Amino acid sequence: MPNEDTRMLKLAYQQMPYGIIILNQRNEIIFMNQMAEGIRGRSAQIIQGNNVLSCHPQKIKEVVARSLKALREEDPKNSNRMTIDKRNDKYYETNYIPIKNNNDSYLGSMLISKDITEQRKLEEKRLSHLKHFEEEADRLRAELQELFFSSLDSLIKTLEAKDKYTEGHSTRVADISRKIAQYSCDVSPQIDTIELASQFHDIGKVGIPESILNKPGKLNEEEFNYIKEHPILGEDILAPILKPKSIKPKPMKKVIRHHHERYDGRGYPDGLKEDEIPIGARILAIADSYDAMTTDRPYRNALTPRTALKEINSNLGTQFDPELGEIFLMLHDKGVIN
Numbered sequence: 001m002p003n004e005d006t007r008m009l010k011l012a013y014q015q016m017p018y019g020i021i022i023l024n025q026r027n028e029i030i031f032m033n034q035m036a037e038g039i040r041g042r043s044a045q046i047i048q049g050n051n052v053l054s055c056h057p058q059k060i061k062e063v064v065a066r067s068l069k070a071l072r073e074e075d076p077k078n079s080n081r082m083t084i085d086k087r088n089d090k091y092y093e094t095n096y097i098p099i100k101n102n103n104d105s106y107l108g109s110m111l112i113s114k115d116i117t118e119q120r121k122l123e124e125k126r127l128s129h130l131k132h133f134e135e136e137a138d139r140l141r142a143e144l145q146e147l148f149f150s151s152l153d154s155l156i157k158t159l160e161a162k163d164k165y166t167e168g169h170s171t172r173v174a175d176i177s178r179k180i181a182q183y184s185c186d187v188s189p190q191i192d193t194i195e196l197a198s199q200f201h202d203i204g205k206v207g208i209p210e211s212i213l214n215k216p217g218k219l220n221e222e223e224f225n226y227i228k229e230h231p232i233l234g235e236d237i238l239a240p241i242l243k244p245k246s247i248k249p250k251p252m253k254k255v256i257r258h259h260h261e262r263y264d265g266r267g268y269p270d271g272l273k274e275d276e277i278p279i280g281a282r283i284l285a286i287a288d289s290y291d292a293m294t295t296d297r298p299y300r301n302a303l304t305p306r307t308a309l310k311e312i313n314s315n316l317g318t319q320f321d322p323e324l325g326e327i328f329l330m331l332h333d334k335g336v337i338n
């Protein structure tokens, strides 16, 4: 190549807006342009002939050494070697390119460094905005959730007010369920989910005619079929639940849907049995039955706690989960539940 052309080529490399370092086979620097001098903080005249690793901070020396080794040993088409390092508050992205002759023999390599500080700052700004938006969305979601639950709460209270027999039932059932859940579940979000599901377990009754809900005598088949709809209606009413951090909407809806299943599979609405029934629904079934038995109903007076406990005990394994039932009886015995 004529001297003039070589000079032109050198000037072009010198003036490129990227830091360029050319290495020989032994990774010694044979060329370094002005931008690379600025990035490395070293003069080309001083550093020329030195191993390139000597102008890298200790912590990325190993990464650079690995990249250079890969250039020598791997097919460059399949290897994309790139490092990012920070110097004096600036970020640089360096690409490693092998230099090979026509016979594909490795002659050395070229390191091209680009200042990506602005790009990084924009990315950091974008991430911080995104985080802010996510936090705001979480806050709004929690507010909406609270609003949704407080309207459900009003609905439950309206439902209970219509029927003086069930006043306070939901709150008492939620309290008993939580106590059983604390002894049977390891995970606290599950306990919160069970408690909340218990609070709203009969929400579906808003869709049942009052004449059936408050009927003093025995229900006929058609009326009972209406009643059997309330767990499904309850699940539907809770459909708009969002995703608050501590509550799992899907399990909560399932606890409500299955709170009238029986352990022996003869319950409703789906006839699930044993472990097919979500644990929350098995817990709720015990709490619900105990509270229902110990309060006055249109069709009978309240049973004493002693009689209700006997009733639960004699239905373990048929209506109720035997293990959870034992936990309930033990908690009652200890005075945790009364």
Ligand SMILES: [Fe+2]
Pocket (backbone or CB within 6 Å): 201, 202, 230, 259, 260
């Ligand atoms: Fe129910």
